Amino acid sequence: GAGVSQTPSNKVTEKGKYVELRCDPISGHTALYWYRQSLGQGPEFLIYFQGTGAADDSGLPNDRFFAVRPEGSVSTLKIQRTERGDSAVYLCASSRRQAMVPRTDTQYFGPGTRLTVL
Amino acid sequence: QKEVEQNSGPLSVPEGAIASLNCTYSDRGSQSFFWYRQYSGKSPELIMFIYSNGDKEDGRFTAQLNKASQYVSLLIRDSQPSDSATYLCAVNRVNWYGGATNKLIFGTGTLLAVQP
Numbered sequence: 001g002a003g004v005s006q007t008p009s010n011k012v013t014e015k016g017k018y019v020e021l022r023c024d025p026i027s028g029h030t031a032l033y034w035y036r037q038s039l040g041q042g043p044e045f046l047i048y049f050q051g052t053g054a055a056d057d058s059g060l061p062n063d064r065f066f067a068v069r070p071e072g073s074v075s076t077l078k079i080q081r082t083e084r085g086d087s088a089v090y091l092c093a094s095s096r097r098q099a100m101v102p103r104t105d106t107q108y109f110g111p112g113t114r115l116t117v118l
Numbered sequence: 119q120k121e122v123e124q125n126s127g128p129l130s131v132p133e134g135a136i137a138s139l140n141c142t143y144s145d146r147g148s149q150s151f152f153w154y155r156q157y158s159g160k161s162p163e164l165i166m167f168i169y170s171n172g173d174k175e176d177g178r179f180t181a182q183l184n185k186a187s188q189y190v191s192l193l194i195r196d197s198q199p200s201d202s203a204t205y206l207c208a209v210n211r212v213n214w215y216g217g218a219t220n221k222l223i224f225g226t227g228t229l230l231a232v233q234p
Contacts, residue, residue: 031220042122042206042224043162056221091161097220104150104169105220109161 002026004110006092012116013082021077021113025094032075033107034067035091043091049075050097082117089114119144122209124225132233137194139228141207144188150210151183151190152222157203165192165205197232204229 005024013019025032031050035043045059049069057067064082069075079086093107123142131137143151150169154162168174168181168190180193194201204227211221 033220033222035224040126040226042208042226043222045211045221045223048220050220056219059221095220104167106164106167107222109163112161 004092004094004108006090006110006113008113009111010114010116012118014118015082015084017082017117019079019082019115021079021090021115023075023077023092023094023110025073025075025092026108029094029096029108030072031095031097031105031107032069033093033095034075034077035093035109037089037091037112038087046077079115082115084117087115087117120225121145121223122207122225124205124207124228126226127229128231129228130231130233131197133197133199135197135232137197137201137230137232139192139194139205139207139230141190141192141225142188143190143207143209143223145209145212146185146188147212148188148209149212151181152208152210153179153181153192154206154208154224155203156206156227162206194230197230199232199234202230202232 007022033048034046037043048056052072064080067077089112091112092110095105095107152167153165156162168183174181178195182191206227207225208222
């Protein structure tokens with residue numbers, strides 16, 4: 001079946017502009033995650049959705065970053081007034097949320113969007 | 119101290135050898151541990167997870183967990199050139215009262231190079 005898809009694959013913008021990054025999760029996955037990966041680093045958690053609501057947005061770096069998932073499927077990560085430091089690969093992942101503890105939900109990653117802020 | 123630490127490598131092993139990748143974590147309450155493989159320019163893909171002390175085997179891969187030492191490792195037997203990639207260790211973050219969350223904290227990854 002189809003995996004997680006992300007668009008665009010590459011986005012080049014100028015400092016101060018607004019960008020939107022889209023994620024389409026695997027069908028049936030209720031949990032959706034956004035991560036950011038800078039060169040030479042591991043993915044850094046940004047936000048997690050369970051259904052339509054943001055269950056944990058503690059990783060969003062500041063109020064220029066915002067994400068929505070209005071119908072519980074596709075999600076959009078929005079970045080206002082972009083800065084050069086926002087340049088990174090933005091990864092989306094989805095999973096079937098399991099009720100068991102400890103959490104062993106397998107997070108499946110999309111191909112990412114490479115954002116470059118000039 | 120970083121929450122999840124890995125040696126960045128590169129770790130170079132000959133084809134057919136055992137590759138040993140190590141990871142330490144700082145949050146003693148962490149409950150589940152994941153190993154992801156990431157090829158250059160690609161997204162991470164899950165190899166396996168572990169949450170009980172001891173060993174867990176899946177094909178050529180063995181994950182080992184020692185919660186007392188806050189240490190998790192991944193062994194790759196009969197290493198192949200196609201195993202050359204960055205291996206990311208990830209830890210499931212617990213919240214302030216020790217409950218599980220869905221947030222994964224990743225290390226910086228270890229670059230593995232398998233020499234033919």
